[in-house]
Amino acid sequence: MTTMRKSVVLLSGGLDSLLGLWLAKQQGQVVLAVLANYGQRAFKKECSAAQHIADWAEVPLQIIALPWLSQWLPVGMVADNESPKQAATADVWVPNRNGVLLNVAAAAAEAMGASHVVFGANLDEAAGFSDNTQQFVDDTNAALQLSTQTGVQVWAPVAGMTKADMVALALENNLPLQHIWSCYNAGAQHCGVCLSCQHLKQALRGHNSAAILFEK
Numbered sequence: 001m002t003t004m005r006k007s008v009v010l011l012s013g014g015l016d017s018l019l020g021l022w023l024a025k026q027q028g029q030v031v032l033a034v035l036a037n038y039g040q041r042a043f044k045k046e047c048s049a050a051q052h053i054a055d056w057a058e059v060p061l062q063i064i065a066l067p068w069l070s071q072w073l074p075v076g077m078v079a080d081n082e083s084p085k086q087a088a089t090a091d092v093w094v095p096n097r098n099g100v101l102l103n104v105a106a107a108a109a110e111a112m113g114a115s116h117v118v119f120g121a122n123l124d125e126a127a128g129f130s131d132n133t134q135q136f137v138d139d140t141n142a143a144l145q146l147s148t149q150t151g152v153q154v155w156a157p158v159a160g161m162t163k164a165d166m167v168a169l170a171l172e173n174n175l176p177l178q179h180i181w182s183c184y185n186a187g188a189q190h191c192g193v194c195l196s197c198q199h200l201k202q203a204l205r206g207h208n209s210a211a212i213l214f215e216k
C-alpha cells in the first residue's frame, strides 16, 4: 500500500517527528529532514536533537530559516523570554506555523521528486491544536493537489496514536528517546512544566526513560 514512498520529513527533534521519521523509513525512502528556525526559544536544543535523530536515521538534515516569522511569535515562544510556565494553548500558538512548515516542506518535496511530506500530527496534539487534526491534513492535501505540479501529499503516520502509544512503540524498537527535545524552553534538561513537557511527562509515566529526560 505504501511501497517505497519517497518523502521529506518535518523534524522538530521531538517525540512525534522521531516516530514519523522512523515509520517513514520503514515504508520507504526519506530524502531529507527539515527543521525550521523561526526564532523559537528552543531552536538550539531542537537543532541538536534533530541532528542526533537525523544522524541516527542516516538522513540529511536541512535547517530552513524563517526569520520573518519570528516577529509574530507569542511571548511564550520568544527567544529571550525565560519564564518556563506556559500552560495554555494560546501562549504557545505560532501564527499558522504548521500551515507554513508543511508548505515549505512540500516545496522541497516537489523540487526533490518526493511524493510525501511526513508530519507528526497525533491524537494528543489534535485535541488541543486545530493544525494537527485529520481535517487539517485532508484540507492541506486538497490545496497541495493544486499548489504543486506533482500532487505532493502530507502523510501523518502517527495520526492515530497518542503520545503514550508512541513512547511504547519507541521503547519497543529502541528508538533514541534520550536525544529528543520536546520542551518549549532551552534549559539543560526538559523544564517539566511547559505544555509540551506536561504532555510528554504524561506519556512517559511508568517508563524508566522518563528519568533520562526529566531528572537532573
Ligand SMILES: [Zn+2]
Binding pocket: 182, 183, 184, 185, 190, 191, 192, 193, 194, 195, 196, 197, 198
Ligand atoms: Zn518544557
